[in-house]
Amino acid sequence: MDRDAMKRAAAERAVAEVKPGMVVGLGSGSTAEIAVALLGEKVAAGLSIVGIPTSERTRALAEKLGIPLTGLDAHPRIDLVIDGADQVERGTLDLIKGLGGALLREKIVAASARRMIVVVDSSKLVARLGGQTPLPVEIASFGWPSTMQRLQGAGYQPTLRKIEGRPFTTDGGNHIADCAIASIDDPRRLEVELHALPGVMETGLFIGMASKVIVGGPQGVEELER
């Protein structure tokens, strides 16, 4: 099974949990987009749901697929969000998200959802968060160099994310500092410490949010429950 097939297998399993009448959070990233595409097929076949996208990219995809959309103003409580992740800690189901740059909206939607189902291929499973991918931290564009200095001074080894030589800008108009943290031993403490720095808008740590992680692997699909 190649990686795309593993992602698809996980996405199929997650979409099977969407029931008629649900308000569904639509995640961002390549795996979540497979789930959105599958949901689009179900909507075309008659499934009645409304979606809340976590990024402008996902909004455009959902609109193209004809998925009716709403917002948190009309639906502050979401039944279920299906989203991807960059790392999943096997023992806790804590996550790192945000390599796709949508972390702030993803976290607001996840925090508004009764259940969060995370869909990943098995390369995302880790014993301890950190190390293999950076921790994305969304920072205000105003004064970003001074926020970067604070992150550097606190020892988080930030690199400003850039696209074609210019700072990457999120849907919310912010920038991203990718922090190289070897091993995150205490994610809750790190979350508090990062949020204490002026200029930090959100972190890619999703602690205690995933209800279930569906992992597509070479041997099939595994479901990890909180």
Ligand code: A5P
């Ligand atoms: C988007 O900001 C991220 O949180 C994605 O959910 C994450 O990067 C996973 O993306 P892939 O499914 O493309 O690996």
